Amino acid sequence: MTWVWNQFFVLEEYTGDEPLYVGKLHSDVDKGDGQVRYVLYGEGAASVFAADEKTGDIHAIKRLDREQQAYYTLRAQARDRSTDLPVEPESQFVIKVQDINDNEPKFLGGPYIARVPERSPVGMSVVTAVATDADDPTYGNSARLIYSILQGQPYFSVEPKTGVIRTALPDMDREVRDRYLLVVQAKDMIGQTGGLSGTTSVTVMLTDVNDNPPRFPRRSYQFSVPESVLVSAVVAKIRALDMDVGPNAEMDYRILHGDGLGTFSVLTDPNTQEGLVTVHKTLDFEKKSSYMLQVEASNRYVDARFLSKGPFNDVAAVRLLVENVDEPPLFSSRLSRMAVSEAAAVGTHVGSVLAKDPDATNIPVRYAIDRKTDADHYFNIDSQSGVITTARPLDREGVALHNVTVFATESLDPSQVGKAVVLVSVTDVNDNAPGFAAEYEAFVCEDTEPGQVIQTLSAADRDEPDNGHHFLFALPPEISGNLNFSLRDNKDNTASILTRRGGFLQRDQPVYVLPVVVSDGSSPPLSSTNTLSIVVCTCDGAGNRHACTRVSTPLSVVGLNTAAAAAVLACVLALLGVALTVAVRRQRREPPMMDDERGIRENIVHYDSEGGGEEDTEAFDVLALRHLNKSKQTRQKPERIPPEPVARTPESGTDRKKLFRDFIQRRLQEAELDLTVPPYDSLRTYAFEGSGSAAESLSSLNSMESLSSFESEQNYEFLKEWGPRFRKLADLYGHHDGGGLSS
CATH class of the missing domain: 2.60.40.60 (Cadherins)
Structure with missing residues (x-):
């Protein structure tokens, strides 16, 4: 197929009524007899462009816009009208849209x-x-x-x-x-x-560029300043004008010269660029009533290109007139420091203050203490002389520094009041005895060796000597020869407690009490006796505690004399006897335990040592304890052990202690041999007073008569202090753990 044109052109924006002719398709096979049919394919075929089947003429049937599509690619084919078979191979051609000036320039980045x-x-x-x-x-x-x-x-x-x-x-x-x-x-x-x-x-x-210097609108200024103005207060404001803006208008002010150069200063307000004149020293009308200053304003940043226009600064005169005011009295010192010993007697001179009327009239003043700062009235002040004295005893350990405010008031004008602060330091005297620095919890292992350090002690003293503390440690003379522990003063304000023997046993004595005397070494020295409790513990091979006796008070005191120890032991046995007697009487009166009572799992019994027998017993039902013994005897029918006679008056404290231990051991042996004992823990408290005990009752009505073995009131006070603690120890010995005695 041959084309009339290899490339077709069509003008955009055609507005005619008829289709716009574009070009013509023609095949050499076409003889003009109508046997060849032309067909158009591709972009815009039939929608934008149309071809005449007989002649092959191509027309644009739609208005074209080059800015939307600049060219179209199409394909054409010639076919036999009768057979519809191609008579020519398919060919491709381009229709290019030709531009016209139909678009104006546009500024896409504007405005x-x-x-x-x-x-x-x-x-x-x-x-x-x-x-x-x-x-x-x-x-x-x-x-x-x-x-x-x-x-x-x-x-x-x-x-x-x-x-x-x-x-x-x-x-x-x-x-x-x-x-x-x-x-x-x-x-x-x-x-x-x-x-x-x-x-x-x-x-x-x-x-803006800095092309304009600052200028004062006036050549001189005058301000009035009261003499009572506070230091650093602003007393005047001046402003130079600068036509520039931003950093170019920033300026600095300074005082060039004048008689107020050391009394006033000037700085720049960063927001308004004003010059703020402030007071640098206290003013006094009686000394000087006016000041003259020369103040300069200059640009902070200068552009060298414009220096030729002239200086970038300006100067103005500032006159400050000081006004006289009625001023309150002034103290010679607003803060005074004084010292007085805590041992000073009432009325002792502490110090004095001085205030005067600064005005020319020099009116006399009267002194007083602000009781808000001395609410406890420790001090007095003479209203005319200003002498301060003590009004009550002082205690440095209570208040070491008194901050007292003193008023000075004009005698003719009470509204004019000046004030000052007086700091009174209370100096120390040795009036407090030293003591342990902490509550120590010392322990000793059962297998410890002699000479082993078991505790290091330090001391504390509320006093504060000038040369520091020098504590001395020692044992009281009455126990210095005890065979259990010794004390070594380390000469560095500490002391070490050492064992003097080995073989401590919990069952013999679970806890020891060691009195220690601590002295402050001052002149005259003060001392106090402090008590150190030492608990006996079972330990592992490394010396670490494994099990310790938990008691609130020890069985005996290291160094306790024989008479006191015997009295304590007698008290313990008396208390145990009362408790055991009450328990035996209740056992006789109670009915046998029923089967449903065996379900009881815990029995906690508490005996009041000062009551009237059974009425003072606060406990859960103790039937389980008694009936368990009877049931055990019924089932196993062991040989009844007759009760051993109890001596009415044991000859010594050792005999009483052995009697109590034998009784407990028998009861524990019964429990261990009895296979019906429940596999749970129970607390069994045994108390008895023996037959014919002198302590028939511990009632508060006849407590002194019941303790006739104690011949003095001092021994009775000792019993009141230690009796309750030994009862707790007795409870501890009665704890049964299903197989032995737990300490």
Whole structure:
């Protein structure tokens, strides 16, 4: 197939009534008899372009826009009309849309905002305004643009081909005019007649440079200042004006000279750029009533390009008139420090204060103590002389420093009051005895060796000697020969407790009490006796505690004399006898335990040592304990052990202790041999007083008669203190753990 044209062209934006002819398809096989039919395929076929089947003429049936699609690729084929078979191979061709100038230039980045420093030289670039044209830049002049300024001359200009806007006048002053509005035009067809154009606006703002110095609007200023003004207070404000803005308008003020150079100072308010004149020293009208200052204002940042215009500073005179006011009395010192011993007697002189009326009248003053600062009235002050004395005994350990406020009031005008602070330090005297620095929990292992350190002690003293503490440790003379423990003073305010023997046993004595005398070594020395409890523990091979006896009070005291120990032991046996007698009587009166009572799992019995027998017993039902023994005897029927006679008056404390232990051991042996004993823990408390005991009752009504073995009131006080603790120890010995005695 041959074409009339290899490439077809069609003009865009055709607005005629008839289809626009594009070109013609023709095949050499076509004889003109209508046997060849032309068919069109591809982009826009049948929708944009149509081909005549007989003639092959191609027409545009739709208005074209090159900016939407610049060309179309189509395919054509010639077919036999009768058989519809191709008579030519399929061929491809292009229809190109030809451009016309139908698009105006557009500034896509506009409107523009630009900044340029004031005083910029001519030709400085400001901003580039760029326009675009949608027409074909390769065909004709439809997309060739020319720029011009329609508004903004003669201050600015634009390069015709690039759109770069530049300054056109020198020394544009921001203080005169700070912004300009430009209108820039872009026209296609190289600006020829008939071309299309577009415009945009450009706002140019002049930025500030430091081209103006500060200036005071007045050459002199005058202010009045009361003499009572506080130091650092602002007494005057002056301001120099600067036509610049921002950092270029920031300025510093300083006093160049004048008689108030050391009394006043000036600084700059960062928000208002004002000069703030402040008082640097206290004013006194009676000494000086006026001051004259020369104050300079200068730019903080200077542009060297504009120094030729003149100095960038200005000077003004400031006169300050001091006004007289009625001032309150002034103390010679607003803060006074005094010292007095805590041993000082009432009325002792501590110190004195002095205040005067600063005015020329010099009115006498009266002194007083602000009782809000001395609520406990430790001090008095003489209203006329200002002498301070003690009003009550002092205690450094209670209050070491007294902060007292003293008033001075004009005698003729009570409203004029001055005040000062007096700090009174109370010096120390040795009036407190030292003691242990902590509550120590000492222990000793059962298998410990002699000479082993079991506790290191330190001391504390509320006093504070000038040379520091020097504590001395020792054992009281009455127990210095005990065979259990010894004390070694380490000469460094500590002491070590050492064992003097080995073989400590919990069952013999679970806890020891060791009195220790601590002295402060002062002159005269003060001392106190402190008690150290030492618990006997079972330990592992490394000496770590494994099990310790938990008792609140030891069985015996290290160094306790024989008479006191015998009295304590007698008290213990008496208490145990009362408890055992009550238990036996209740056992005789109680009925046998029923089967459903065997479900009881815990029995906790408490005997009141000062009650009237059974009425003072607070406990759960103790039937389980008694009936378990009877049931056990019924089932096993062991040989009954007759009760051993109990001596009425044991000859010594050792005999009484053995009697009690034998009784407990028998009861424990019964429990261990009885297979019916429940596999749970129970607390069994046995108390008895023996037959014919002198302590028939421990009632508070005849306590002194029941304890006839104690011949003095001192022994009775000892019993009251230690009796309850030994009862707890007795309870401990009665704890049965299903197989032995637990300590």
